[in-house]
Amino acid sequence: MNSLVVAALLLLLLAASYQIGLSRSRAVAGSSTLKMHSRPNYHGMMVALWCLVPALAILLVWFFVGDDVVRTYTLSLLPPEVVNGDATQLRDALRRVEQISTGYGVVGDAQPYENAAGQSLHEFRLLTFWATVAVAAGLGIIGLLVMRARIAPRLRARNEFEAVVKVLLAICSGIAILTTVGIIASLLREALHFFSFISPMDFFFGTVWAPRFSATAGGDYGQYGLLPLLWGTIMVSTIAMLVAIPLGLMSAIYLAEYAPRKVRAFAKPAIEILAGIPSIIYGFFALVTLGPALAALGGMIGVPIRATSALTAGIAMGIMIIPFVSSLSDDIITQVPGAMRDGSLGMGATKSETIRRVVLPAALPGIVGAFLLAVSKAFGETMIVVLAAGNAPILRFNPFEATSTVTVSIVNQLTGDTNFASPQSLVAFALGLTLFAMTLCLNVIALYVVRKYREQYE
Amino acid sequence: MMFNAPETQKMNANVAPVSIPDPASVALPKTFQTVRTPDPEPRQVRVHAKDVSVFYGPKQALFDVSIDIPEKAVTAFIGPSGCGKSTFLRCLNRMNDTIEGARVSGTIQLDGEDLYDPKLDVVELRARIGMVFQKPNPFPKTIFENVAYGPRIHGLATSKTDLEQIVVESLQKASLFNEVKDRLHEVGTGLSGGQQQRLCIARAIAVSPEVILMDEPCSALDPIATAKIEELIDELRANYTIVIVTHSMQQAARVSQRTAFFHLGILVEEGPTEMMFTSPAEKRTQDYITGRFG
Numbered sequence: 001m002n003s004l005v006v007a008a009l010l011l012l013l014l015a016a017s018y019q020i021g022l023s024r025s026r027a028v029a030g031s032s033t034l035k036m037h038s039r040p041n042y043h044g045m046m047v048a049l050w051c052l053v054p055a056l057a058i059l060l061v062w063f064f065v066g067d068d069v070v071r072t073y074t075l076s077l078l079p080p081e082v083v084n085g086d087a088t089q090l091r092d093a094l095r096r097v098e099q100i101s102t103g104y105g106v107v108g109d110a111q112p113y114e115n116a117a118g119q120s121l122h123e124f125r126l127l128t129f130w131a132t133v134a135v136a137a138g139l140g141i142i143g144l145l146v147m148r149a150r151i152a153p154r155l156r157a158r159n160e161f162e163a164v165v166k167v168l169l170a171i172c173s174g175i176a177i178l179t180t181v182g183i184i185a186s187l188l189r190e191a192l193h194f195f196s197f198i199s200p201m202d203f204f205f206g207t208v209w210a211p212r213f214s215a216t217a218g219g220d221y222g223q224y225g226l227l228p229l230l231w232g233t234i235m236v237s238t239i240a241m242l243v244a245i246p247l248g249l250m251s252a253i254y255l256a257e258y259a260p261r262k263v264r265a266f267a268k269p270a271i272e273i274l275a276g277i278p279s280i281i282y283g284f285f286a287l288v289t290l291g292p293a294l295a296a297l298g299g300m301i302g303v304p305i306r307a308t309s310a311l312t313a314g315i316a317m318g319i320m321i322i323p324f325v326s327s328l329s330d331d332i333i334t335q336v337p338g339a340m341r342d343g344s345l346g347m348g349a350t351k352s353e354t355i356r357r358v359v360l361p362a363a364l365p366g367i368v369g370a371f372l373l374a375v376s377k378a379f380g381e382t383m384i385v386v387l388a389a390g391n392a393p394i395l396r397f398n399p400f401e402a403t404s405t406v407t408v409s410i411v412n413q414l415t416g417d418t419n420f421a422s423p424q425s426l427v428a429f430a431l432g433l434t435l436f437a438m439t440l441c442l443n444v445i446a447l448y449v450v451r452k453y454r455e456q457y458e
Numbered sequence: 459m460m461f462n463a464p465e466t467q468k469m470n471a472n473v474a475p476v477s478i479p480d481p482a483s484v485a486l487p488k489t490f491q492t493v494r495t496p497d498p499e500p501r502q503v504r505v506h507a508k509d510v511s512v513f514y515g516p517k518q519a520l521f522d523v524s525i526d527i528p529e530k531a532v533t534a535f536i537g538p539s540g541c542g543k544s545t546f547l548r549c550l551n552r553m554n555d556t557i558e559g560a561r562v563s564g565t566i567q568l569d570g571e572d573l574y575d576p577k578l579d580v581v582e583l584r585a586r587i588g589m590v591f592q593k594p595n596p597f598p599k600t601i602f603e604n605v606a607y608g609p610r611i612h613g614l615a616t617s618k619t620d621l622e623q624i625v626v627e628s629l630q631k632a633s634l635f636n637e638v639k640d641r642l643h644e645v646g647t648g649l650s651g652g653q654q655q656r657l658c659i660a661r662a663i664a665v666s667p668e669v670i671l672m673d674e675p676c677s678a679l680d681p682i683a684t685a686k687i688e689e690l691i692d693e694l695r696a697n698y699t700i701v702i703v704t705h706s707m708q709q710a711a712r713v714s715q716r717t718a719f720f721h722l723g724i725l726v727e728e729g730p731t732e733m734m735f736t737s738p739a740e741k742r743t744q745d746y747i748t749g750r751f752g
Contacts, residue, residue, distance in 0.1 A: 261558060339595035343658065345556060347608040347665060348585030357607070362598045 002129055006059065009137060013051050017144045021047025024151050034153035042157040049164060050147035055140035062132045073124050074098075077117035097121055187436065190420070190429035197423035198224050203430060209393035209404075211413065211424050221423045226434065228395040232310065232403040233435075236385055237378035239314025239399060240321055244374060247318075248325025249367065255326070256333040257355055268330070275323035283387035286316035291388060298400065305400040308390035314399070316384050321374050328370035329363075336362045365449050372446035376439040382407040406435050490522045493739045495729030497716070501528035504669060504699045505550060510564035512545050512554065519545045522564070523725045525718055527669075532691060532700045534714035534731065536707060538746065541720040543703045547671050550701065551587040552580050568669070585612055588662035592674040594654035596646035596661070601638050604646045604657055605629060608665035624664055632660035633690050652683025656690065663694075670694065672702040676709065688713050707747055711735050719743045 025043035029036045074097055075083055082093050093114070096106045100118025110118075151157075195203070198221065206225020251271060255264050291307035294315075298305030305311065336359050344354040360367070390402020393409060413428045420426065505527035512520040520542040527533050535543035545554070552573060554560040566573045573583060585608070596604050605625040608614070615621035625642075629635035634656040638649070646657050655675055662670055672691070676684040691713050694700060704710050710717050711731060718728035719742070727740040738744045745751055 337595070339591060339593055340597060342553065342556070342589075342591055343595040343597065343661075344607070346551065346553060346584055346589035346591070347611070347661065348581050348583070349607075349611050350581050353611050357611070358597050 006133065009133065010052065010055065013055060013137065013140050013144075014048055017051035017140075018044040018048040020144065020148060021045070021151065024148050028151055028153065032153045036153050037155060038157035038159075038161075042161050043151050043155070045161055046157045046164075047144055047147045047151075049161075051140040051144040054143045055136040058132060058136040058139055062128075066128070066132075069128065070121070070125065074117065074121055077113075077120055079113055101125065184436070187429050187433045190426055191433045194423055194426035194430045197221060197426070203427075207395050209409065211427065224423065224427050224430075225395075226406075226431070228393045229404060229406045229409050229431070230434070231395055231397075232385075232389070232393065233379055233405040233407070235310045235397075235399055235403060236314045236317060236389060236405055237375060239311060240317035240378045240381075241371070241375060243315055243318025244321035244325050244378075245371060248322045248374075249329055251322070252326040252329035252333060253355060253360075256330050257351065257359070268327075271323050271326055273323075274320065275327070277320070279320060279381060279383040280387075282316045282320045283384045286312050286384055286388035290316055303400065306390060306402055308388050308402055310389060310399040310401070310403040313385045313387075313389040313403075316388055317378055317381055320381070320384065321378060324374050324377060325370055328373065329367050332363045332366035332370065333359060335366070365452055369446045369450035372442050372449065376442040376446070379435060379439050379442070380407065382411060386411055406431050410435075490724045492524065492725045493727040493729075493743075495727075495733055495739065497528070497730055501531055503527065504529045504569060505701075506565075506567045506570075507546075507549075508565045510546065510549060510562065510566060512542070512549060513561045513563075514557070515559045519723055520549075521723045523720075524564075525725060525728055527699065527701060528716065529699050530695060530697070531715040532695050532702060532713050533716045533718065534710035535701065535703045535718050535720060536705075536710050536746075537720035537726075538751070539705075542723040543718075543720045544673055546720070546725075547673055547701060547703050550669070550671055551584050551589055553584075553589065555580060585665050586667055587669040587671060588665065588667035590655070590658050590662055590670065590672045590675050593678050594651055594658055596649070596654050596657050598645060598647055600643045601629075601646045601649070601657060602642040605660050605664050608661060612665055614665065628660040628664040629657075631663050631694070632656045633686065633693075634660055650683070652679050652686055655679060655683070655687060659687075659690065659694075663698075667698070669699045669701065672700065674703050674705060677705060684709070707735070719746060721746070 021044035022040045024047070025036070025038075025040035029040070071094070074094060077097070078090075078093060082090060096110070096114055097117045098121070099106050100110060100114060101121035103122075106114070203224050204226050206223060207227050208223045208225045209228045210223045212220060212222035251267075255268055255271075259267060287308065291309070291312040294305050294309070294312055295307040340358050340362055341354055344358045345351070349357070385405045385408050389404060389408065391404050391408055391412070392402035393404035396403075410428045410431050413425055413431075503526040507526075508524045510520060510523045511518060523542075523546055535547060537543050548554045549562055549566060550573070554562060562574060568583075568587065572578065597607065599607070602625055605628050606615075606621055609621055609624050615624055626635060629638065634653060637653060638657075646654065649657060655678075659670075659675075675691075676687050679687065688709065691700060691702065695715075702710075702714065714731045716728065717731045717734040719726045719734065719738075719740070721742055727734070727738060727743045729739070734743065735747055738747065
């Protein structure tokens with residue numbers, strides 16, 4: 001209700017201030033002999049900005065400090081013995097007052113002081129809300145009037161608006177960057193918290209992954225060796241890349257160099273559909289079809305292959321990544337200038353010689369970049385391995401056996417009862433940080449390689 | 459310049475075109491007669507084309523072109539943009555095959571052998587008829603590897619020293635060796651535009667072609683680099699049959715012995731360069747070389 005009122009008010013201010021600026025601008029233009037520097041809509045937009053920015057600023061300030069103000073006020077309503085008493089009791093008391101003030105009521109009998117406090121809080125809330133709205137609207141209207149008064153033929157509203165646009169865009173990209181920084185910071189904080197329980201040496205170089213459930217309290221937290229998980233991730237990703245790179249690259253070469261236009265128009269989107277299938281469906285496919293088929297195949301040739309194994313998960317993941325590799329490689333191959341091909345064909349080279357000796361070497365850095373991006377995708381993939389890798393975090397080198405990965409362990413540690421004070425859950429942050437560091441490194445390398453490629457033709 | 463420019467060259471290239479007829483609206487005669495003037499002393503014919511027409515999809519780009527291209531001489535194709543001269547050049551080593559929807563009819567023979575015979579090996583043909591393109595297009599490899607590319611794929615060198623010899627000779631023939639001898643193993647794309655184009659010529663020479671086709675080889679170069687290439691073309695004439703497409707009539711006059719004028723997909727006139735630029739038989743040729751259109 002309250003936010004609706006605010007939104008309506010803001011919209012009203014926006015429309016009104018824009019119209020006021022517009023008509024003022026026209027009036028000035030009509031009465032002045034000078035040519036207007038900016039068109040009326042820029043004056044309108046500047047007036048709207050001058051009105052909205054102060055109003056929004058006030059609302060934002062209230063959004064951040066409002067809760068603290070309310071809490072301080074509530075504390076002043078409570079008897080001193082409650083305020084200075086036990087922390088849990090105080091929290092309960094605050095909650096009860098809060099519930100009374102919003103009209104939900106409380107469990108059990110309300111103390112008289114609670115009822116009184118609830119009533120006061122309710123009134124205080126209403127008062128502060130309307131006060132904030134009034135101040136915001138007031139400042140907005142002041143801004144509006146100031147800007148309206150500034151409107152003059154030589155006012156460079158168009159240039160001013162341009163500066164505003166620049167700031168606005170900078171803020172947007174700032175938000176994206178800050179979010180990333182925030183995520184890294186929280187990962188780091190929780191990971192450090194984890195390392196206060198388990199030493200980094202034991203984590204990064206431990207070969208046994210056996211966390212105890214948090215329910216079994218006691219001094220022993222279990223063992224948190226990263227290596228089995230890291231190895232599982234690397235093994236599954238390697239298998240995935242062994243599937244995805246040849247298939248993806250070959251299909252990219254076919255699409256870019258050989259396919260007639262009609263085939264390409266159909267085949268390229270068809271392959272890209274593979275990328276649109278949710279990874280959980282690849283997980284099913286691996287679990288229900290691919291795994292048993294591989295196990296049967298293993299039985300036929302006398303090699304024991306488990307239905308849920310690194311191989312199963314790797315192949316399913318590889319199929320998922322094919323469109324990624326093929327689509328990126330296709331774009332890069334098509335970017336190689338046609339003059340290169342002509343030069344080679346004109347020398348009497350065949351098409352495949354041209355591709356092998358001229359087109360691919362020219363496109364290689366870009367293709368490597370595509371591969372690295374695909375690998376980082378494989379590292380982060382979760383659903384397929386959860387379903388198809390068998391969840392056996394044991395350090396062993398046989399791809400036909402079940403394995404587990406970093407991502408699977410994060411899922412396991414955060415499923416069910418979680419208490420973020422114990423290493424059992426906190427380890428997820430350390431794992432997440434490891435994964436993040438790995439993909440970040442790959443992405444940085446990939447970006448570097450791709451940029452180097454660009455320089456060649458520009 | 460090393461050639462005496464004929465009198466008619468003193469035209470102003472900036473004269474606005476009088477009117478360029480739209481190809482579709484021009485009523486074309488049933489047969490496309492070409493005015494031919496033979497050389498005073500006949501040369502041996504290497505490439506013989508008869509009634510060559512080219513279609514890009516439903517659009518006809520070239521109409522019944524017939525021409526004989528003489529050995530050890532430079533033949534220039536001139537004409538306004540879109541007149542079909544490059545299209546015809548690309549027919550001579552079947553580079554049009556690489557364009558989707560292109561179709562060629564008529565016959566083209568190299569030493570009496572039909573180039574469009576289905577049994578003919580295109581790959582082998584292109585080794586015999588080399589090509590230099592409008593924009594220098596060295597491969598993103600080293601200078602050495604650029605020149606060694608052709609000999610390698612055709613297995614022309616039996617040993618490493620053999621290959622080195624071919625590379626050095628080709629670079630020498632392309633008058634590039636002295637400029638690059640200290641940096642053979644640096645990338646070819648780092649050379650200047652003119653050097654890149656000479657590298658491309660060296661690359662074409664390295665497979666010992668019999669005919670070299672050049673598609674506006676100087677259009678992306680400055681006058682100094684252009685002069686060097688023209689000088690080179692004149693030297694190469696002693697050993698190769700050269701066909702050059704050019705937009706610059708001065709260039710055609712300077713480097714070629716025979717000139718063919720194309721207009722709207724028709725070969726209008728062909729004859730000795732000297733005569734073409736001084737007393738062309740056709741009015742259209744006269745109009746073009748004096749800058750009245752195109």
